[in-house]
Structures are given as C-alpha cells and as structure tokens.
Amino acid sequence: MPKTIMTIDDSPTIRQMVKFTLKITDYQVIEAVDGPDALAKLNGQRIDLFLSDINMPGMNGFELARKIRSMPAFKFTPIVLLTTESDQAKKAEGKAAGATGWIVKPFSPEQLIAVIKRVCP
Amino acid sequence: MTNDLLAQMRFGFRQEARELLQELNSVVLALESEPDDRELLDRAFRGVHTLKGSGGTAGMKELSAFAHKLEEIFTAAREGKLQVNSEITDCTLKSLDLIEQMVETEGDLADRSKIEVIEAALANLLPNHAAATLASSSATVAAVEVRHLYRILFKPHTTIFYSGTDPKNLLDELFTLGQCRLTARLGELPALDQMDPEKCYLAWEIELISSLPEEKIREVFAFVEFESELNISASACDETSRFDNPAVFTGDALRDFFAEGQEQLTGVEESLLMLESNPSAAEPLDGLFRCLHNLKGNAGVLLSERTCDLPPNHPLFYIQRVGHASESLVEEMRANGQHAIEPEKIELLFAGLDILKKQVSSFDRNLLAPVDDKELLKRFGLSPDLFARHQSPAPEKTAAAIDFEVFSETANQCFEVLGTALAALAGGAEDAPSLWKTCSRSLKTLIAAANFQALGPLSDLLRPVAELHNKAPAPSVDRIPWLQTQLQKAMEWVRQLRPVNGHQAIVTPTDTCKPSTKQSSGNHESRAAHASIRVDQEKLDKLMRVVGELLVARGALPLLAQKISRQDGMTGAGQEVKEIGGTISRIADELQSTVMGLRMMPLRTVFQKFPRMIRDLARSMNKEVSFQTSGEDIEMDKTVLEQIGDPLMHLLRNAVDHGLETSDKRKIKGKPTTGAITLSAANEANNVIIRVSDDGNGLDAELLKNKAVTKGIITSDQARELNDQQAYQLIFSAGFSTAEKVTDVSGRGVGMDVVKTNLRHLHGSIEIDTRAGQGTTFLIRLPTSLMVSQGILLKSAGEEYILPMDNARDLVKIPANAVRSFRDQKMAHVRGRVFPVASLDELLDSSKSHKSQPRPELEFDDQADLPVAIIQANDFQYGLIVDRFVTEVEVIIKPLSGELAHLRMFLGATIMGDGRLVLVLNPAELFQYFHAENKKQRTRLSETTIKSQDLVTCS
Incomplete structure (x- = not known):
C-alpha cells in the first residue's frame, strides 16, 4: 500500500515540485495550501508523513506541527519542515514543536527523497 | 525502506544495463571494421554515457566512475582525436565485460585491481594522457578504497517516538552505508510492569565498515542529534576488512552455520590426517588453520548476536573456545615450523575435533551437551570451571563478564604466541619473516581486542610495538628485548584487569577485522545452496513409490491393446492404445530416472x-x-x-x-x-x-x-x-x-x-x-536403487514367479537329455560349460500333488526342450529349470512381512499391472535349498510353501 504524504505549502511551485517528485517514487500526495486547509483535509485520513513549509500566511509551520502532534492519530507521525534558514535556533524550535526533521530550501528532488526515505521508509 | 528503493532502482538499472551492454558490444565490434562511422560512434558514446548516468543514480558509484573513463575514449573518438583500432576495441570490450560483472554483482567486485588495470589501459589509449589524468584516476581509486571502521553508540532520548522518529529507520539506513553489525544495549530496559510502551529504552552499539566519510554517517542522525546521545569514532581499517556476516541470528543463519560447520569439520579432519602422514607439508596446516578459524569465527558471529539469551554451556561457546584453542595450537605449529608438529599435539587436535563435532551436531539439534572430559579442556588451556561456573544461575554474571573472559583468553593467547615467536627470533630462527608475520598478526588481534573492550591504555601501550612491526621488511633483531619488555608491561596490565560492569555484548575481537579469504566463497556457497530446496525424505519416498506403481501399471497397456485387437477385433483401436502406451511408457521411464536421480547421493x-x-x-x-x-x-x-x-x-x-x-x-x-x-x-x-x-x-x-x-x-x-x-x-x-x-x-x-x-x-x-x-x-x-527392478516373469508348476534380472545371466533352452546326473547332482552342459541344475518346482516343492509324500525324482521327457535360467548368485552359478519364461517385467519389490518374513527363498512380493500378486525369487537363498536338496538333506520345504493367493490377504 503506497504511503500517503501531505504537503503543505503556499507556493504552488514548491507543491508542484514536491508532488511530482513524490509521485514518481510511488507516494500518494495530498496537497494543502496552508495550515487550516491541512487540518481541514485531515478528516480521518491516514497520513504517513507531513511535509510543511514554515513561513505560511495564517498559521506557521511550527503551529501546525504542534497541532498535528497533539492529535492522538499523529502522535508518532513524522513531520518534516521546509525551511530557508538552517540555523540551530530554528531547528530547535521545530523540534520543540514536535517536528521530526527538516529540509533546507532550495533542495533537489534527490535530497527530498533522501530525507523522506529516512523518516518514512 | 531506503534499501527497497535502492534495490528497486538497482533492479531497474540491471535490466537497462544488460540491454545497453548487449547493444554496446555489437556496436563496438561493428566500429572495429567501420572506425569512422559517425553513427556507430554516437551510439557507443550514448550507450556508455547512459550507463554512467543510470549507474550513478542506482548508487553504483564505482561503475559510474569507471564508465566515465570509458566515455572519455569515445568523446576523444567523436572529436577526431582518436582513431578506433583493434587495441581500443580490445580494451573497450574488456571494459564492457568488467561493467557487466559490476552490474551482476551490484558493484561488489572481489578483485578491484582489475578495475585499476583496465582504467590505466584506457588512460593510456587517450591521445593526451597527461600524467595528471593518470594521477587523478588513481586518486579516485584510492579515494574509493579508504575504508573506516566506525564505532557508533546511539542512545536516543526516551521520548524520541514523540518527534515522529522511529530509530529503526535510522539503523536500517546505516545498513545501506556499508557492512554493519549491531548490538542492542538492553541495560535500561525496565521491568515489564514499569515499562511505558511509548518510550524508547534501548541503545545501540553499531560497528560499520564503510568507505563513506564521517559526515555522511553523522548525517543519518542529523534529525536526532539534539535529543540523543551519539558517539561516533572512526578508525581506518584494512581495505579488505569485512564482518563475517551481517549476521542476524535466524533459522537461516543457524542452518548456514551448521552446513558450513560440517564442511569445516570435514576439512579439519582431512587436514589432520594429511598432516599426520606428512608433517612437513604446509598445505594441511594452512587448511587446518583456515577451517578452524572459520568455524570459530562463525560461532563467534552467532554468539555476538545472542549472548544474553544463550545458556552458558551452549554448544556455541564450546565451538568457539575449543575452536580457538585448536587454532592457536595450529598457529603455534605454523610459527614454529616442522619440529613443533608432535604426535601428541595432533592427538590433542583430534580430541578437539571430536568435541567440535559433537558440539556442532548438538547445536544443530538444539541440544546442550557439556563436554564431560575436563582433563581434555585443561589440555587445551581452557578452564573447565569456566563452563561450570556459568551453569549455576548467576544473574550478575552477564554478557560483560563472558565478554571479558573471552578477551582475557584472547589476550593471553596472543601474548603466548608473541612470546614464543619473539624467543625464537631472538634465538636466530631461520624463518624470521614468517615469525614476524605471526607477531604482527597477534598484535593486530590484541589491539583490536583492546579497542573493542575500550581498553585505551592497553592499545596505547601496544601501538608503538605494532608500528615497529609495520616497518618493512622486518625489524632488526636488537629491538627484540625492547619488544619483550613492552609486552611484559602489557601482560601485567591485562592481568590486573577485572571485568567491567555493564551490559556489553560479546564480540570476538579476533574477528572484527579479519581478511575475508574464505568468506566470499562461503557466501557464494550459501547462495548456491539457496537454489536447491530441501525435501522431506518421506515425500521423496512417496514420489518414488508412486512412480514405481506407474511403471508397473503401464505394463497393463500392451495387454489391453492385445485384448482389444484380438478379442474385440478392433485392430485400429488396439494399435492406438499400443501407441499411446508407448508414449506413456517413455514418459514413465523418464520420470523414473529423474526421481531416482533425486535420491542419488555420492x-x-x-x-x-x-x-x-x-x-x-x-x-x-x-x-x-x-x-x-x-x-x-x-x-x-x-x-x-x-x-x-x-x-x-x-x-x-x-x-x-x-x-x-x-x-x-x-x-x-x-x-x-x-x-x-x-x-x-x-x-x-x-x-x-x-x-x-x-x-x-x-x-x-x-x-x-x-x-x-x-x-x-x-x-x-x-x-x-x-x-x-x-x-x-x-x-x-x-x-x-x-x-x-x-x-x-x-x-x-x-x-x-x-x-x-x-x-x-x-x-x-x-x-x-x-x-x-x-x-x-x-x-x-x-x-544402485532398491525401488524398481527388472525381473523375468516365469511359470513353474502352474505358479508364477519373478526372477530378478540382476541374477539372470542367461536364459536358454536345452534338450532334456542334456541333463545328466552325477553323484546325485543333476548337471547340464550349457554353452560349453557345465552347471549344476535343478527344477524350481522341485526346489520349492510347490507341487500340490506331492505335498504330503516324498516325491519321486522328476523324470524329464527326453524329447522336450527345457527352459533353463542360468543364475548368478554370489560366486555360484547354477541352472534353474522352469516351465516357461513369460515376459520381462518391471517390479517394485515389497518385502514380505509378518509370518512370511522368514521365507528366505523369496526377496518379497510384487503387484503386477493387473493387480495379481507374484512372489519374487531370491536366487542366492534358493541355492542353499538347491544344495540341500541334492545332498538329500531335504528340509521340509513344504511346510513353508505358500501360494501367492494366500499372500493377497496378508499384504
């Protein structure tokens, strides 16, 4: 059964790229344009991994991560954040919010797959 | 899993590469005769280029790098800087072969030197093969070659699961980076009732041999570095280093161990026998050493996985220790040359072999069979108490303690070997180089062991010694006293050691970095073994029986054909049945020989x-x-x-x-x-x-x-x-x-x-x-086989019997008057030889009419021809007179059972195609009766006479 990944990003280009890369690697992809959209789309869905941007209008990635992590269904589900800054402070903040890992933008499809494979083989 | 993706990609790549290689081979050959064909050149270039690219994507860096070198040739040719000639063709074809090998072995080439040779040849072909190109190429090769042994301690925070991380994924990823061996630390695992299932209590010690730099290894843990304890230490290691096995202690591992163990034991036995008859030969010693070493090593690998679960008198411990002690003995023999091969030592090795054999087989059967000969263990320098102590449940006597014992045993053995070798060197022994080699091997073992036990001071103490050894070709003799003092210090140091507390699992230090000479072939064998399947012998027997029945049943077809043609007058249909019968017959024969082949063993x-x-x-x-x-x-x-x-x-x-x-x-x-x-x-x-x-x-x-x-x-x-x-x-x-x-x-x-x-x-x-x-x-x-045999169906006194074909030398008809009596013995002249003859009827005394009274001598009608079977039984030949030979048949002989089992004149009974039961004669035994008959010491055979009809109910 293919794994389902939810990608949350306000940039259609990033979503497109993520979707394309993951599709060819046999993942199911659900797209969400921002945090509220993501939460709305959860709706009892089984999600194997969340891939979320940090800087988004409305609800940022950390908040979203906290919300997702607090749901019993996603207690252990990997959450990977897309970030432009690679400083330790941001990473620590992400970790504190319950994120599993991060990908620093810009990234290549190979890098994306490598990270995803690591947390959700 | 990451391995899955990689495996998938590799699989895809292999398919693609095979096609590419096939195409490339023909293109390159065509190029040889049409060197200027632009189209061909382009195709060649494209093919190699694709190989390079796809290979890289599939993670086969070596292949990709090599393809790049080949690509350069075609780039130069396309640019007109190079003219394709037969030399280039040769080299290219060789390169393609090599690539093919890499593809098929997934880059796991045993012989890397081959790559270098061809790469050098390729570089030579290039028009401007500047020194730089060469240098860079060898530099790449060198870069690939550097391997490290990483020792990693990974102790995730107990709450790691809440960050969405499954540590297992990380460990799995490590396994994709090189050869990996992993030991779980269970020390902080609480009792079940105190355990929170959402927390991680485990820590892992990982040994990884990889050619990747340390950053790459660290990267695996990038997301968890915050909340985990991570300790990575790297040490350079031998380019050929391998773990024995990425062993998982599964049923397969056990089976492989047992199968390999049998081979090794046989090897040990053969070598010992050879050694005993020819003590000066080096070959048996080497073989002996290799087999013992592998046996011990394999046991060690299994042990390293499961020490905590195993009872202390588990066969594996014996195998490892006795194997190790024997190995040391052999090592000593090798080091000391011929004069060290004393009969007592060989005797001891034989005794050791017996222990090993017993333990390997008890291991296979999941038994514990403690070695009862304590004296023997002592002679091996093994303390029998070592095992005895463990037998009393001593919970604090943990893996660490056993681990420590193994270490001190290893260390002491190393010291001993070193001491002897150094003494011999100091005394001006002849074979100094090999003695030095022995020293350096022992030192390496010792340092590896010290490292493994995290005994830093010891390895510090030893390192200068080892460095001295590394100086080629051999250190000068005057350094020996210094070496001896250094070793003395180290020995003292070890002697003062006490087992450390903690839960470290055992790994035989000797084996962490050993060259894998036998290993590759071992793997190969096990791979080959996977191509065969084990079948329950009962199933095979059943198959054989069924095939046997088929062979017999087909015998009914010709009869049926006859019946149809003759009785029912349907000649055409009869003919058809006969033909189909022929086909079935042929298939049945083939089936039979195949099934018989299955049962054949050398x-x-x-x-x-x-x-x-x-x-x-x-x-x-x-x-x-x-x-x-x-x-x-x-x-x-x-x-x-x-x-x-x-x-x-x-x-x-x-x-x-x-x-x-x-x-x-x-x-x-x-x-x-x-x-x-x-x-x-x-x-x-x-x-x-x-x-x-x-x-x-x-x-x-x-x-x-x-x-x-x-x-x-x-x-x-x-x-x-x-x-x-x-x-x-x-x-x-x-x-x-x-x-x-x-x-x-x-x-x-x-x-x-x-x-x-x-x-x-x-x-x-x-x-x-x-x-x-x-x-x-x-x-x-x-x-050769018991199941199906050929026989001759014959009639005697109205009864049918079968004579095994193996015993029938000849079937002849002789005139009745050719039978003469000589001193109560009937003799007949057949084909220029004289044979004693008797009638089967007489021998079996099966004629009903004469059953109760002594029968008169059989009188033959002088005119009639008598069918006679010339029988070969053991060394005797004799003639058996019957009424008629009916036909040749295939039979499965079923032994007579119960009351009838003592009827020795019959081998058994068989069921004919039409269901009749017929007795099979035992010519060797018949002869005994034959003999008795003619000596007038007739036993009352009639008491034991039976008719086949009676048998039907019995069987």
Whole structure:
C-alpha cells in the first residue's frame, strides 16, 4: 500500500515540485495550501508523513506541527519542515514543536527523497 | 525502506544495463571494421554515457566512475582525436565485460585491481594522457578504497517516538552505508510492569565498515542529534576488512552455520590426517588453520548476536573456545615450523575435533551437551570451571563478564604466541619473516581486542610495538628485548584487569577485522545452496513409490491393446492404445530416472568417515595402516547409502584387526611394515561394486572350518563337504570368530553376520577373494536403487514367479537329455560349460500333488526342450529349470512381512499391472535349498510353501 504524504505549502511551485517528485517514487500526495486547509483535509485520513513549509500566511509551520502532534492519530507521525534558514535556533524550535526533521530550501528532488526515505521508509 | 528503493532502482538499472551492454558490444565490434562511422560512434558514446548516468543514480558509484573513463575514449573518438583500432576495441570490450560483472554483482567486485588495470589501459589509449589524468584516476581509486571502521553508540532520548522518529529507520539506513553489525544495549530496559510502551529504552552499539566519510554517517542522525546521545569514532581499517556476516541470528543463519560447520569439520579432519602422514607439508596446516578459524569465527558471529539469551554451556561457546584453542595450537605449529608438529599435539587436535563435532551436531539439534572430559579442556588451556561456573544461575554474571573472559583468553593467547615467536627470533630462527608475520598478526588481534573492550591504555601501550612491526621488511633483531619488555608491561596490565560492569555484548575481537579469504566463497556457497530446496525424505519416498506403481501399471497397456485387437477385433483401436502406451511408457521411464536421480547421493558421504576410524583403530592396535579410497563420486540410492555404512565399517574393522598382521609379523614375512587397506567403488551395469581389500594374511579355509566345527556352527561332516569358497563364507555366520582373543574392536563374532544380513536386505551380495599371505578382498555387489527392478516373469508348476534380472545371466533352452546326473547332482552342459541344475518346482516343492509324500525324482521327457535360467548368485552359478519364461517385467519389490518374513527363498512380493500378486525369487537363498536338496538333506520345504493367493490377504 503506497504511503500517503501531505504537503503543505503556499507556493504552488514548491507543491508542484514536491508532488511530482513524490509521485514518481510511488507516494500518494495530498496537497494543502496552508495550515487550516491541512487540518481541514485531515478528516480521518491516514497520513504517513507531513511535509510543511514554515513561513505560511495564517498559521506557521511550527503551529501546525504542534497541532498535528497533539492529535492522538499523529502522535508518532513524522513531520518534516521546509525551511530557508538552517540555523540551530530554528531547528530547535521545530523540534520543540514536535517536528521530526527538516529540509533546507532550495533542495533537489534527490535530497527530498533522501530525507523522506529516512523518516518514512 | 531506503534499501527497497535502492534495490528497486538497482533492479531497474540491471535490466537497462544488460540491454545497453548487449547493444554496446555489437556496436563496438561493428566500429572495429567501420572506425569512422559517425553513427556507430554516437551510439557507443550514448550507450556508455547512459550507463554512467543510470549507474550513478542506482548508487553504483564505482561503475559510474569507471564508465566515465570509458566515455572519455569515445568523446576523444567523436572529436577526431582518436582513431578506433583493434587495441581500443580490445580494451573497450574488456571494459564492457568488467561493467557487466559490476552490474551482476551490484558493484561488489572481489578483485578491484582489475578495475585499476583496465582504467590505466584506457588512460593510456587517450591521445593526451597527461600524467595528471593518470594521477587523478588513481586518486579516485584510492579515494574509493579508504575504508573506516566506525564505532557508533546511539542512545536516543526516551521520548524520541514523540518527534515522529522511529530509530529503526535510522539503523536500517546505516545498513545501506556499508557492512554493519549491531548490538542492542538492553541495560535500561525496565521491568515489564514499569515499562511505558511509548518510550524508547534501548541503545545501540553499531560497528560499520564503510568507505563513506564521517559526515555522511553523522548525517543519518542529523534529525536526532539534539535529543540523543551519539558517539561516533572512526578508525581506518584494512581495505579488505569485512564482518563475517551481517549476521542476524535466524533459522537461516543457524542452518548456514551448521552446513558450513560440517564442511569445516570435514576439512579439519582431512587436514589432520594429511598432516599426520606428512608433517612437513604446509598445505594441511594452512587448511587446518583456515577451517578452524572459520568455524570459530562463525560461532563467534552467532554468539555476538545472542549472548544474553544463550545458556552458558551452549554448544556455541564450546565451538568457539575449543575452536580457538585448536587454532592457536595450529598457529603455534605454523610459527614454529616442522619440529613443533608432535604426535601428541595432533592427538590433542583430534580430541578437539571430536568435541567440535559433537558440539556442532548438538547445536544443530538444539541440544546442550557439556563436554564431560575436563582433563581434555585443561589440555587445551581452557578452564573447565569456566563452563561450570556459568551453569549455576548467576544473574550478575552477564554478557560483560563472558565478554571479558573471552578477551582475557584472547589476550593471553596472543601474548603466548608473541612470546614464543619473539624467543625464537631472538634465538636466530631461520624463518624470521614468517615469525614476524605471526607477531604482527597477534598484535593486530590484541589491539583490536583492546579497542573493542575500550581498553585505551592497553592499545596505547601496544601501538608503538605494532608500528615497529609495520616497518618493512622486518625489524632488526636488537629491538627484540625492547619488544619483550613492552609486552611484559602489557601482560601485567591485562592481568590486573577485572571485568567491567555493564551490559556489553560479546564480540570476538579476533574477528572484527579479519581478511575475508574464505568468506566470499562461503557466501557464494550459501547462495548456491539457496537454489536447491530441501525435501522431506518421506515425500521423496512417496514420489518414488508412486512412480514405481506407474511403471508397473503401464505394463497393463500392451495387454489391453492385445485384448482389444484380438478379442474385440478392433485392430485400429488396439494399435492406438499400443501407441499411446508407448508414449506413456517413455514418459514413465523418464520420470523414473529423474526421481531416482533425486535420491542419488555420492558414496563420499559414507566413505569420508572411514579414514578417521581406520586411523584410530590402527593406533589402538599399534599397526601401521595406509588407507586409500576411490570411487567416492559414484552415486547410489540414499536408502542403500544409509544401510551400507555399517557393513563397510565392520569389514574395515575386520580388515585392520584380523586382516592385517602386526608390523613385526609383516617385517618377518618381508612385507612393507605399513599395511594397505583400500576401499573402492565402481559401477557395473545396474550395480555398484564396492571392494574392501587388505594386503594382510588372507583367510585360511581349514582354520575357518575347524573353528566353525568347534563353535558348533557346522558338523565335521559338513565341514568336509565345504569347498574353500564356502568355507570363507563361514565368517559371516553368527557367533563366528577366529580371533584368538576378543579385542574391543572385533572378535566377538557379531559384526560379520551383520554384514551379511544388511547386504541381504539391500539385495546385495558379497564375495570373498583371498590369497594366503597376500590379503583378502571382499567384493560387495549392490543394486544402485532398491525401488524398481527388472525381473523375468516365469511359470513353474502352474505358479508364477519373478526372477530378478540382476541374477539372470542367461536364459536358454536345452534338450532334456542334456541333463545328466552325477553323484546325485543333476548337471547340464550349457554353452560349453557345465552347471549344476535343478527344477524350481522341485526346489520349492510347490507341487500340490506331492505335498504330503516324498516325491519321486522328476523324470524329464527326453524329447522336450527345457527352459533353463542360468543364475548368478554370489560366486555360484547354477541352472534353474522352469516351465516357461513369460515376459520381462518391471517390479517394485515389497518385502514380505509378518509370518512370511522368514521365507528366505523369496526377496518379497510384487503387484503386477493387473493387480495379481507374484512372489519374487531370491536366487542366492534358493541355492542353499538347491544344495540341500541334492545332498538329500531335504528340509521340509513344504511346510513353508505358500501360494501367492494366500499372500493377497496378508499384504
């Protein structure tokens, strides 16, 4: 059964790229344009991994991560954040919010797959 | 899993690469004759380029790098800087072969030097092969070659699961980076009732041999570095280093260990025997060392996985320790040269081998079989208490303690080897280089062990010593005293050590970085073994029985065809049935030979246990024996093989004990003091002939007869009647023994009669050929298979019988008047030879009319021709007169059971195609009756006479 990944990003280009890369690697992809959209789309869905941007209008990635992590269904589900800054402070903040890992933008499809494979083989 | 993706990509790549390579091969060949063909050049370039790209994507960096070198050739050719000639073609084709190898082995090339050679050749072909190109190419090669042994301690925070991380994924990823071996630390695992299932209590120690830099290894843990304890230390290691096995202690691992263990034990045994007969040969020593080392190593690998679960007297511990001790002994022999090979040491190694054998087999059967000979363990320098102590439950005596013991054992052994070697060196031993090599090996082991135990001070102490050793070719002798003091210090240091507390699992330090000479072939074997499947023998037997029934059942078809044509007058239909019958017949034959092939195994499996037995026997009797075997490759049915072992063992024992004289007696007789015993097998028609020969004293017919008379086996009258051959057969009588005194080997009179009985069960026969003073040969004739045999259906006095084809030498018709009586013995002249003859009817006394009264001598009608079967049974030939030969049939002989089992004149019964039951004659036994009949000592056969109809209800 293919794994389902939810990608949350306000940039259609990033979503497109993520979707394309993951599709060819046999993942199911659900797209969400921002945090509220993501939460709305959860709706009892089984999600194997969340891939979320940090800087988004409305609800940022950390908040979203906290919300997702607090749901019993996603207690252990990997959450990977897309970030432009690679400083330790941001990473620590992400970790504190319950994120599993991060990908620093810009990234290549190979890098994306490598990270995803690591947390959700 | 990441491996899955990689595996998928590799799989895809392999498909693609095969096609590409095929195309490239033909393009390159075409290019040779059309070097300027632009189109071909482009195709070649594109092909190689794709290989490079896809290979890289599939993670095969080496292949990709190599393809790049090849690509350069075609780039140059396309740019007109290079003209394709036969030299380039040659080199290109070789490169393609190499790429193919890399593709098929997933880049796991055993011989990396090959790549370098071809790369260099390719670089040479380039027009401007500047030194720089070469340098860079070798630099790449070197970069690939550097390997590190990483020791990683990974202890995730207990809450790691809440960050969405599954540590297992990370560990799995490590396994994709190189050879990985992993030990879980269970120290913080709480009792079950205190355990929070959402928390992680485990930590892992990982050893990883990888060519990747440390950053790459760290990257795996990038997301968890915050909340985990992570400690990575790297040390350079030998480019050929490998773990024995990325062992997971599964059923497969056990099976592989056992299968390999058997081979190694056989290897040890063979080498020991060779060594004993030729102590100066280096080869057996090397073989011995290799086998012991691998055995010990494999046990160590399994142990490293499961120490905590295993009871302390588990066979693996014995295998490892006794294996190790034996290995050290061999190592010492190797180091000290010929003079170190003393008979006692070989004896000790044999004793060790026995322990190993026993333990390997108990391991296989999941048994614990403690070594009861404490003395023996002591002679190996192993403390018997070591095992005893563990047997009392001592929970604090944990893995760490065992670990420590293994370490100190290893260390002490290393010190010992070093000490001896250094002393020999100081004394100006001849083979200094090999002694130095021994030293350096021991040192390496010691340092590896110290590192593993995290005994930093010890490895610090030893490192300068090792560095000295690394100086080629050998350090000067005047450094020896310094070395000795250094070692002394190290020894003291080790002596003061106490086991550390904690939960470290055991890993045999010796094996962490050992070169993998045997390993690759070992893997190969196990891979090959996977291509075969194990089948329950019962299933095979059933298949064989069914095939047997089929063969017999098809016999009904020709009869049916006849019936249809004749009785029903449908010639056409009859013909068709006959044809179809022919086809089925052919298929059945093929099926039969295939199934029989499945059951065939080489005699080697039986023969190989004898050299050791003979050797031990000879020693216990103070005889010198050379033992030769041949024909081990001949295959026989497994059932036969299983039952032939005992008879052969008795014959061989007998040959050593009774056959061969003592060395002194042999000397007096002018024979070589070493007696020769040979065991050979050969194929003969449907039979296998096994010969057991000795060059001993031979059998004395008169002596045998006297003995038999005194033992009451025969009467003195009977003795007089026996010819020599019959007298020889006396040794097979139960309770017969010629030995003057009973030894613990033979002479109790059991044994040889077992030979005869077993052989009879196997439908085999035994002949004796002996020459006084020159030796005895036992000739065993066995059918290759028991299941289906050919027979001749015949009629006698209205009853049908089957005569086994193997015994029928000839079927003839002779005129009745050709049978003459000579001293109550009917004789007939057949094809220029005279045979004793008798009528089967008479022998079986199956004629109903004469059942209750002595029957008159059979009178033959002078005019009639008599069908006679010339029978070969054992050494005797005789004629059997019957009423009629009916046809040739295939039969499965089923032994008679119950009440009927004692009817020796029948081998058994068989069911014919139409369901009739027919008795199968046993010509060898018939002869006994035949004999009795003509001597007028007729037993009342009629009491045992049965008819086949009676049998139907019995079987």
